[in-house]
């Protein structure tokens with residue numbers, strides 16, 4: 001028999017969730033046969049474009065929404081039928097903050113501590129999350145980033161075995177982001193399982209042991225960041241410039257070499273289909289001709305963002 005501790009911390013198996021939407025009653029399939037696992041003590045990042053089904057999936061794992069079909073187990077428990085037993089063992093960082101608007105930071109932490117058997121010290125959390133200067137401030141007067149940090153403190157106060165973090169650093173300044181990344185690293189070292197959603201590819205690349213890319217409610221790719229970014233058959237060149245590059249002219253300069261040029265995002269371009277010294281020299285020469293400085297040039301190093309855009313497309317989602 002398998003020991004409980006060897007079982008994955010989170011199992012999502014063939015899960016589907018449909019909503020009937022608006023007055024027309026049209027059926028929206030938010031999650032469409034999703035399957036993935038998070039092992040104990042690992043950081044799992046759920047990535048996907050807007051509307052891909054990430055929040056719906058997390059809501060079902062937390063027991064706030066029931067799946068239409070399929071099976072979810074969190075720490076061996078069914079979130080739909082055992083939500084109280086589960087919530088005693090997990091931490092939830094809610095996107096909206098999860099606090100009463102008139103309550104002060106310290107009061108909210110002390111109140112939450114009282115609901116836990118062996119809570120962390122609110123004072124320690126106030127320092128850890130840089131909330132000392134606002135401990136007497138009411139929730140509604142906090143900045144968005146401070147609300148996020150309080151929300152993370154509330155998720156951690158009960159010493160959870162697993163934490164769900166829905167876009168944990170959304171709206172945070174660079175200092176707060178680094179602090180949160182360090183906290184996530186410390187949780188992992190303590191053996192806590194972390195399941196997070198994010199739109200920040202560098203966040204997923206820096207933190208996650210396992211990445212699950214979701215689109216239209218389905219898994220379109222998964223693996224470690226290293227596995228996902230290593231899967232490239234044809235070499236390519238990625239460049240970062242100090243100003244806009246004329247891509248049509250670059251395309252002309254590379255004509256006959258069997259490569260495609262495209263803009264990955266502002267000032268970041270990609271020449272795919274081949275990479276040899278001649279192609280690199282032509283790119284540099286064309287940039288020089290246009291008076292454009294190449295700030296970075298790398299060969300065949302796909303980032304998680306490249307993988308994500310290849311798997312989910314470049315069109316804007318409604």
Ligand SMILES: Nc1ncnc2c1ncn2[C@@H]1O[C@H](COP(=O)(O)OP(=O)(O)OP(=O)(O)O)[C@@H](O)[C@H]1O
Nearest residue numbers: 019021028030048049050051052053054055056057
């Ligand atoms: N309660 C609901 N009623 C109807 N449709 C819903 C409901 N909740 C979510 N949806 C729809 O399900 C789909 C998935 O939404 P979800 O919020 O899970 O996506 P997401 O990946 O978290 O997106 P984002 O990155 O924008 O937060 C969307 O089309 C959304 O409009």
